[in-house]
Amino acid sequence: MSPYGRRLQEFLLRAEIQKGKLAKAIGISHNHVSQVLKGTKSPFTQEIQDRICLVLKLSDGEKAELRQLASISKATFRLREGARPEEFHIAALFSNKSSFSFHTYITVAKLAMAAYEATVPYAASPNQLAPGDDCLSYANKEKEGEKKYL
Structure with missing residues (x-):
């Protein structure tokens, strides 16, 4: 579930409104609402979000x-x-176009999350950052054609 879907679900629970009732009130299908809440579809358009905010009586x-x-x-x-x-x-940061390869973005995102969660030891190995390296220096090395860590 995406952060958007999770929060929208919380608003629905607070308002005691079921997905089907919301779907009918805003003029879209129940399946579409379910898919957005699960995160398998992108969030609603601004127009639909405005309707949702009215139905759920959300504050500014x-x-x-x-x-x-x-x-x-x-x-x-x-x-x-x-x-x-x-x-x-992190994924949103990497969704814009740049000169880095898709593989680099995925690798850097994984390394960033691993460092954030403190689950990856910082010893040099083929699949980890070397001591003193950070995600940006890794990305710059791959951009220059050096693939020392993968």
Whole structure:
């Protein structure tokens, strides 16, 4: 579930409104609502979000929060089930076009999450960062054609 879907689900529970009732109120299918909540479809358009905010009686702050979560929850990358908002933020950073390869982005995102979660020891090995390296220096080395760590 994306951060957007998770928060929208919380708003639905608070308002005691079921997905089907919301779908009917905003003029879309129940399946579409379910897919957005699960994160298998991108967040709703701004127009539909505005209708949702009216139905759920969201405050201005909650509307802004929902818009912000929609911006980082677009279905560009498929993340693991139960991914945390931080993982969506990292994927969102890499969704813009750049000169790095797709493989580099995925590798750097994985390394960043591993470092963040402190699950990867910082010893030199083929699949890990060498001591003193960071994700940006790794990305720059791959861009220059050096593939020392993969």
